[in-house]
Amino acid sequence: MNTQLLTKNRIISILIPLLLTVSLAFAGILAGGRPVNAASGVWTGSGTTAANPYIISDAADLATLVTNVNSGTNYAGRYFRLAADINLSSYAWVPIGNNITNPFSGTFDGNGRIIRNLSISASTTDYVGLFGCMDGVVKNLGIVSCTIYGNKSVGGVVGYNLYGTVENCYTSSTISGVNGIDNVGGVVGANYGTVKNCYNTGIINGSNLYTGGVVGANYGTVENCYNTGAVRGTGEVGGVVGRSIYDYTASLVTNCYNTGAISGAEYIGGVVGANYMGTVRNCYSAGSVSGARGIGGVIGYNYYGTSTNCHYNNESYSGNGIGTNVTQGNAPDTTTNKTVADMTSAGFATTLGAAFEKRAADTNYCYYPELKVFKTDGSTTAQDASKSSVTVTRRTPTLKSSPTVTAITYGQSLNASTLSSGSVADPITGDTISGTFTWDNGSTTYPAVFNSNNTDYTYSFTATSSSDLYKPVSGTAKVTVNKANLTATADNKSKNYGDKNPNLSISYTGLVSGDTATSFSNPPSITTTATQNSDVGTYQITVSGGTFDNYNITFVSGTLTVNKVNIIVTADDKSKIYNEDNPSLTFQYSGFVNSENENVLTTKPSIATEAAKSSNVGSYLIIVSGGTADNYTFNYVPGKLTINKANLTVTADDKSKTVNKDNPEFTLQYSGFLNGEDESVLASKPSIYTTATKESPVGTYPIIVTGGTSDNYTFNYVSGTLTIDKAFPMLWLILGIALALIVISVAVFLFIRYRMQANRY
Numbered sequence: 001m002n003t004q005l006l007t008k009n010r011i012i013s014i015l016i017p018l019l020l021t022v023s024l025a026f027a028g029i030l031a032g033g034r035p036v037n038a039a040s041g042v043w044t045g046s047g048t049t050a051a052n053p054y055i056i057s058d059a060a061d062l063a064t065l066v067t068n069v070n071s072g073t074n075y076a077g078r079y080f081r082l083a084a085d086i087n088l089s090s091y092a093w094v095p096i097g098n099n100i101t102n103p104f105s106g107t108f109d110g111n112g113r114i115i116r117n118l119s120i121s122a123s124t125t126d127y128v129g130l131f132g133c134m135d136g137v138v139k140n141l142g143i144v145s146c147t148i149y150g151n152k153s154v155g156g157v158v159g160y161n162l163y164g165t166v167e168n169c170y171t172s173s174t175i176s177g178v179n180g181i182d183n184v185g186g187v188v189g190a191n192y193g194t195v196k197n198c199y200n201t202g203i204i205n206g207s208n209l210y211t212g213g214v215v216g217a218n219y220g221t222v223e224n225c226y227n228t229g230a231v232r233g234t235g236e237v238g239g240v241v242g243r244s245i246y247d248y249t250a251s252l253v254t255n256c257y258n259t260g261a262i263s264g265a266e267y268i269g270g271v272v273g274a275n276y277m278g279t280v281r282n283c284y285s286a287g288s289v290s291g292a293r294g295i296g297g298v299i300g301y302n303y304y305g306t307s308t309n310c311h312y313n314n315e316s317y318s319g320n321g322i323g324t325n326v327t328q329g330n331a332p333d334t335t336t337n338k339t340v341a342d343m344t345s346a347g348f349a350t351t352l353g354a355a356f357e358k359r360a361a362d363t364n365y366c367y368y369p370e371l372k373v374f375k376t377d378g379s380t381t382a383q384d385a386s387k388s389s390v391t392v393t394r395r396t397p398t399l400k401s402s403p404t405v406t407a408i409t410y411g412q413s414l415n416a417s418t419l420s421s422g423s424v425a426d427p428i429t430g431d432t433i434s435g436t437f438t439w440d441n442g443s444t445t446y447p448a449v450f451n452s453n454n455t456d457y458t459y460s461f462t463a464t465s466s467s468d469l470y471k472p473v474s475g476t477a478k479v480t481v482n483k484a485n486l487t488a489t490a491d492n493k494s495k496n497y498g499d500k501n502p503n504l505s506i507s508y509t510g511l512v513s514g515d516t517a518t519s520f521s522n523p524p525s526i527t528t529t530a531t532q533n534s535d536v537g538t539y540q541i542t543v544s545g546g547t548f549d550n551y552n553i554t555f556v557s558g559t560l561t562v563n564k565v566n567i568i569v570t571a572d573d574k575s576k577i578y579n580e581d582n583p584s585l586t587f588q589y590s591g592f593v594n595s596e597n598e599n600v601l602t603t604k605p606s607i608a609t610e611a612a613k614s615s616n617v618g619s620y621l622i623i624v625s626g627g628t629a630d631n632y633t634f635n636y637v638p639g640k641l642t643i644n645k646a647n648l649t650v651t652a653d654d655k656s657k658t659v660n661k662d663n664p665e666f667t668l669q670y671s672g673f674l675n676g677e678d679e680s681v682l683a684s685k686p687s688i689y690t691t692a693t694k695e696s697p698v699g700t701y702p703i704i705v706t707g708g709t710s711d712n713y714t715f716n717y718v719s720g721t722l723t724i725d726k727a728f729p730m731l732w733l734i735l736g737i738a739l740a741l742i743v744i745s746v747a748v749f750l751f752i753r754y755r756m757q758a759n760r761y
Contacts, residue, residue, distance in 0.1 A: 041058065041061030041062065041063060042064075043055060043056065043061055047078045047079055047080065047106075048077075048078070049079060050079050050109075053078075053079035053080050053081040053107075053109065054078065054079065054081070055081060055083050056080055056081070056082050056083065056086075057083045057084055058084070058086060059086050059090070059091055062086055062088075065080065065096055066093075066094055066095075066096050069096050069097050069102060069103075070094065070097070070098045070102055071102075072102060074097075074102070074103055074104060074105035074106070074136075075104060075105060075106030075136070076105035076136070077106070078106040078107070079106060079109070080106060080107065080108045080109065081108075081109040081110075081111050082111045082113040082141070083113075084113060085113050085114045085115075085116065086113070086114075086115050086116070087117050088115060088116070088117055088118045088119070089116075089117035089119070092119070093118050093120050093130075094120075094132075095120070095127060095128055095129055095130065095132025095133075095159060096130065096131045096132060096134070097131055097132045097133040098132050098133070099126070099127055099132070100127070100133050100160065100162055103133040103134050103135045103136075103164075104131055104133070104134040104136055104138075105134070105135050105164075106137075107136055107137040107139075108131075108136070108137065108138045108139070108141070109139055110138070110140040110141025110168075110169070111140055112140050112142075114141075114142040114143075115130060115141065115142070115143050115146070116145050116146070117145055118130060118146035118147075118148065118173075119146065119148075120147070120149060120150060121149045122149065122151065123178050124151050125150055126150070126151050126152050126159070126179075127150075127153050127160045127189075128148060128149075128159045129148060129154065129155040129156060129157055129159040129189065130143060130156070130157055130158070131157065131159065132158075132159045132160065133153075133158075133159060133162060134158055134160075134161060134162065134164045135161075135162040135163050135164040136165075138157060138158060138169065139166070139167045139168045139169065140167075140168045140169070141157060141168075141169045141170075142169070142170050142172070143156040143157055143171040143172070143173050144171075144172045144173065145173060146171070146173035146174070147173065147174050148173060148174070148175050149177075149178070150176075150177055150189075151177065151178055152177055152179035152180075152181055152182050152183050152189070153182075153183040153189040153216070154175060154177040154182065154183065154185075154189045154216070155175065155184070155186070155189035155190075155215075155216065156175050156185075156186055156187055156200065156202070157169045157171060157187050157188060158187070158188045158189070159188075159190070160183075160189060160190045161188050161191045161192060161193045161220075162193065163192050163220070164193045165194045165195075165196070166187060166188055166191075166193075166194070166196075166198060167194070167196045167198065168196075168197045169187055170187070170198060170199045170200065170201070171186045171187055171199075171200045171202050172200075172201045172202050173202040174203045174204075174205070175202060175203075176204075176206070176207075177189070177205070177206050177207060177208075177211070177216075178207045179207070180208045180209065181209050181210060182207060182208055182209060182210055182211060182216060183216035183217045183242075184204060184210070184211045184212075184216045184233070184242070185211070185212045185213070185214055185215040185217075186200025186202060186212070186214050187215065187225070188215045188216070189215075189216045189217070190210075190215075190217045190219070191215045191217070191218045191219060191220050191222065192219045192220050192247075193220045194220055194221045194223070195215055195218075195221070195222045195223070196221070196222070196223040196224050196225065197223075197225070197371075197373045197374075198214055198224075198225045199214065199225060199226045199227065199374070200213050200214050200228070200229050201227075201229050202229045203229050203230050203231075203232075204227075204230070204233075205232050206231075206232065206234065206237065207233070207234065208234045208235065209233070209234065209236050209242070210233075210235075210242040210243045210273070211232070211234075211236070211237045211238075211242040211264070212227075212231065212237070212238045212239070212240055212241040212242035212243075212272075212273065213226075213227025213228075213229060213231045213238070213239050213240050213258055213260055213262075214226070214227055214240050214241065215240070215242070216241075216242045217241075217242060217244075218241045218243065219247040219249075219251055220249070220251065220252075221251070221252045221253075221254075222240065222241055222244070222253045222256060223252070223253075223254050223255055223256070224254075224255045224256070224355060224371050225240055225255075225256045226240065226256060226257045226258065226259075226371060227240055227259070227260050228258075228260050229260045230260050230261045230262075230263075231260055231261075231263075232263050232264065233264045233273075234264055234265045234266075235264065235265060235266050235267055235273075236266075236267045236273035236274040236300065236301070237262060237263070237264035237267070237268045237273045237291075237300070238258075238262065238268075238269045238270075238271055238272040238274075238299075238300070239257075239258025239259075239260055239262045239269070239287055240253060240257070240258050240271050240272065240283070241256075241271070241272045241273070242272075242273045243272075243273055243274045243275075244272050244274070244305075245274075245275075245276035245278060246276060246278055250277075250278060251276075251277075251278035251279070252278065252279050252281075253271065253272055253275075253278065253279070253280045253283060254279070254280075254281050254282055254283070255282045255283070255352075255353065255355035255356070255371065256271060256282075256283045257271070257284045257285065257286070257368070257369070257371075258270055258271055258285040258287050259285075259286045259287045259368065261287050261288045261290075262285075262287055262288070262289045262290070263288075263289075263290045263291060264290075264291045265291055265292050265293070266292055266294045266300070266301075267291075267293070267323065267324070268289055268291035268294070268296075268300045269285075269289065269295075269296045269297075269298055269299045269300035269301075269323065270284075270285025270286075270289045270296065270297045270312050270317065271283045271284070271285050271298050271299065271310065271312075272298070272299050272300070273299075273300045273301070274299075274300055274301040274302075275299050275301070275303065275307070276303045276304070277303065277305055278305050278306070279305065279306045280298070280299060280306070280307050280310055281306070281307070281309055281310065282308070282310070282355065282356075283298065283309075283311075284298075284311040284312060284343065284368075284369075285297060285298060285311075285312045285313065285316075285317075286312075286313040286316060286340075286368055287313075287316055288316045288317060289316070289317040289319075290317075293323075294324040295317075295319055295323045296321055296322045296323035296324075296335075297312025297313070297317045297319065297320065297321045297337060298310045298311070298312050298321045298322060299321070299323070300322075300323045300324070301324045302322045302324070302325045302326065302327065303326045304326065305327075307321070307322065307333075307335055308334070309351070309352065309353065310334075310335045310336075311335060311336050311337070311338050311348075311351075311352075312335060312336075312337055312338070313337075313340060313343055314337035314338065314339060315339055315340050320333055320335075321333050321335025321336065321337060322335060343368055344366045344368055345358075346358045349369035352369055354372075355371055355372060355373075356369040356370065356372065357369065357372045358370075361471075396427055396470070396471045397424045397426060397427060397461065397463070397473045398424065398426075398427050398430075398473070399422075399424055399473050399475060400424060400425050400432075401421065401423050402422055403419040403420055403421055403422030403459065403475075403477075404419070405418060405419060405478070405479055405480075406418040406419070406420065407479070407481070408479060408481055408482070409481070409483070409484050410481050410482065410483055410484040410512065410513070410550040410551070411484045411510075411511075411512020411513050411550075412484075412512075418479070419436075419437035419439070419459060422437055422461070424463075424473055426470075433463050433465065433470060434463065434464050434465040435461055435462050435463040435464045435465070436461070436462055436464060437460070437461050438459060438460060439457055439458070439459045439460075440457075440458040440459060440460050440474070456476040456478060457476065457477060457478070457479055458474055458475070458476050459474065459475055459477060460473065460474045460475075461473045483550055483551055484510055484512060484550060484551050484552070485551070485552050485554065486508060486509070486510040486511065486548060486551035486552065486554070487508065487509040487510055487554045487555075488506050488507075488508055488524050488543050488553055488554070488555050488556070489507050489508075489509065489543070489555075490505075490526055490541040490542065490543045490556065490558030491504070491505045491507050491541075491558055492558045492559050492560075493505075493541065493558065494560070494562075494563055495560070495561075495562060495563065496562070496565050496593075497534075497536050497562055497563065497564060497565045497593065497631040497632070498532065498533070498565060498593030498594045499532065499593075501528065501530060501532065501560070504526045504527075504528065504560075506524060506526055506543055510551065513550075515548075515550075520546055520547070520548050521547055521549060522545070522546050522547045522548075524543050524544060524545050524546030524553070524555065525544055526541060526542070527541070527542050528540065528541045528542070528560050530562060534562055535562065535630060535631055536630060538559050538560070538561050538562075539559070539561075539562065540557050540558075540559065540560075541557055541558035541559060541560050542555075542557050543555045543558075564629075564631055564632055564633045565591060565632050566591060566632070566633050566634075566635050567589055567590065567591035567592060567629075567632045567633070567634060567635070568589070568590045568591050568635045568636075568637060569589055569624045569627065569634055569635070569636050569637065570588050570590070570624075570637040571586075571587045571607055571622040571623070571636075571637065571638050572585070572586045572587060572588065572622075572639050573622070573639045573640045573642070574622065574639065574640075574641045574642070575641065575643075575644060576641070576642075576643055577643070577645075577646050578644065578645055578646040578674065578713070579613060579614060579646060579674040579675055580613065581613055582609065582613065582641070583641075585609060585639075585641075586607070587605065587607055587624050587639070592632075600629065600630075600631070601627060601628070601629045602628040602629055602630065603626060603627055603628040604626075604627055605625060605626050605627035605634065606624070606625060606626045607622060607623070607624050608623055608625075609621065609622045609623065610623075611641050611643060614675060615643055616643070616711055616712055617644065617645050617712045618643055619640050619641070620640070620641045621639075621640065621641075622638055622639035622640060622641050623638050624636045624637070624638065624639075645712055645714045646672065646712060646713050646714070647672055647713070647714055647716055648670060648671070648673065648713040648714065648715055648716065649670070649671040649672050649716045649718060650668055650669075650670055650671075650686050650708065650715055650716070650717050650718065651669045651670075651705070651718040651720070652666065652667075652688055652703040652705045652717075652718065652719055653666070653667045653668060653669065653703075654720045654721045654722075654723070655720065655721075655722045656723040656724070656725065657722070657724055657725070658724065658725045658726065658727045659697065659724055659726060659727045660694060660695065660727060661694065661727075662694055663690065663692060663693070663694065663722070664722075666689070666690070666703055666720075667688075668686065668688055668720075672716075673713075674712075681710065681712070682708060682710045683709040683710055683711060684707065684708055684709045685707075685708055686705050686706060686707050686708030686715065686717070687706055687707045687708075688703060688704065688705050688706075689703075689704055689706075690702065690703045690704065691704075692722050692724060697724065698724050698725060699723075699724055700721050700722065700723050700724075701721070701722040701724070702719045702720070702721065702722075703719055703720035703721060703722050704717075705717040705718070705719065
């Protein structure tokens with residue numbers, strides 16, 4: 001790439017964000033308000049920690065955040081906090097984080113404050129909300145009296161949540177979308193992360209697909225959320241979530257409810273419009289649901305999804321809980337329909353699970369279950385909700401005859417089974433009301449034996465037919481209480497031989513009324529015959545004595561089991577040379593207790609190895625086995641016998657030759673073979689050579705032995721010597737022979753002459 005092209009790319013990379021910023025500013029000016037990009041707010045705080053965040057105090061400060069994020073600063077790892085409510089009526093708002101390449105990645109804490117009069121009218125813009133696109137955290141924030149209108153992925157708080165978290169936020173505004181796939185939600189338009197502890201009370205309008213009271217399209221988790229506003233769309237419209245779909249990770253809608261009116265054309269659900277392979281659990285809808293096709297009190301269209309513990313009001317919608325159910329093997333619709341009376345009962349909150357609570361009925365009304373995460377004290381924090389309620393006027397019934405009281409056992413609840421007969425009438429019609437008598441303190445307080453027939457206990461009548469129409473009617477009665485049966489059982493214990501006895505304890509079966517072992521006026525005692533030095537076996541643990549005013553006590557013995565102690569027997573590692581006798585094998589003990597040693601063993605372990613004197617070089621296990629003892633178990637650790645190679649000496653024989661003669665044949669000798677072996681056992685025989693050649697001058701040269709391999713031998717090489725002598729020339733040899741013949745001839749002649757002269761004399 002040439003320099004001119006690089007320069008052009010740099011200019012373009014600078015101009016595109018700049019042109020976008022100018023365009024947004026111009027659009028704001030045309031809309032009649034101050035453009036966000038003209039913001040000049042100055043933040044205080046360092047922003048580096050949650051304890052020292054950037055402080056946003058007014059609209060200008062907030063607008064500065066828009067400018068910076070949309071210019072490419074995502075603020076990952078940075079913290080912001082609102083210091084006051086903010087009115088944005090004078091701003092033509094541009095979302096914070098205008099696309100998925102410019103998301104807000106920091107943590108924005110609304111601090112329980114409210115954004116008011118935010119206005120966005122952007123029919124061709126995606127990712128629309130106070131935050132357009134984010135992958136950080138937005139929490140503790142309210143969006144009130146705002147009008148937000150966008151193309152797709154439109155939400156009151158966040159348009160597009162890209163794996164971030166939105167929590168403790170609410171909207172009370174009008175949210176609308178216009179595109180074919182809107183993703184319009186009261187709080188979040190499209191959610192790939194987590195939305196929890198959020199609610200919407202405003203009107204949500206989606207022109208086409210995926211419209212929800214809280215979240216338009218959910219690909220992540222929606223938890224502890226509710227909607228009371230009207231939700232309108234065309235396809236896949238839900239009171240809480242328009243569409244919930246598995247997208248690489250399982251989608252989840254849990255602990256949510258809706259009381260608003262939900263309407264559209266197809267796949268309309270009181271909680272979820274369409275559920276694609278996701279999970280919807282512990283949810284309910286009390287609002288009306290209407291549409292043309294695929295209409296469900298809980299889910300409009302369920303495609304291989306799961307619905308667990310979900311319910312709907314059959315007085316608001318009389319159809320099925322799931323409108324269209326596509327599942328493996330045509331699994332049945334598991335949702336349940338309930339009346340208003342059912343859904344405003346205390347038991348319904350328990351059915352929904354631990355996330356829900358039932359607000360106590362007041363003088364005139366009773367209520368649907370509400371989420372515990374939202375307060376009811378009327379304060380202005382983001383978690384406070386305008387609670388949905390059923391305004392059913394309750395009548396006070398007339399007690400015609402008191403019920404009969406049945407004696408109970410101490411600890412038994414003062415429940416309906418102890419009250420029989422009795423009748424209650426409608427105060428207006430005089431008709432007998434179906435219902436049950438229950439003790440007011442039956443679920444928390446139990447009468448004691450010693451004050452039976454001395455105390456008045458209060459009971460109430462609760463209607464079972466149209467129970468929401470009647471207030472409880474109360475009366476009092478005395479109760480006969482008999483002693484309860486209590487079993488005191490010594491807990492079974494165990495220990496190892498030689499250990500101190502464990503702490504002995506007692507388990508009680510039959511304690512009631514919150515009684516514990518400390519409630520005894522005279523606690524039982526517990527003993528055993530076993531001591532620290534007791535042999536392996538079982539010993540009885542005995543419980544005796546003790547009194548308790550409200551109980552008849554039965555004692556059950558337990559067992560103390562003394563278990564064998566594990567000792568470790570470890571074979572010592574050994575070594576030897578090939579063909580040597582095996583060394584003496586030994587082993588070590590560890591783990592004896594009570595100062596004991598091997599003398600307490602019934603049978604001592606034995607030790608052996610698979611290696612013999614003639615075994616080849618290598619490693620062989622040394623095995624320890626056998627051994628018995630009354631109080632010990634054995635853990636054997638094998639050792640290793642290492643057989644090392646024997647030393648074999650290979651000696652080159654000395655040789656000689658004369659100059660210009662071929663090298664003689666070299667030979668070698670072996671010393672050190674064992675077991676009657678010879679060179680035939682070698683894997684490869686040594687080679688022998690010398691540096692001398694035929695033409696090498698007179699002198700001595702080494703005869704070198706090298707190479708050779710053997711499984712059981714190492715080689716020790718001893719070099720020989722090649723001696724090269726001088727050669728005699730042929731002429732000198734002939735002359736030497738001739739001279740020798742002359743000398744011999746002269747000698748013979750002289751000898752013969754001498755003999756002849758001697759004979760002459």
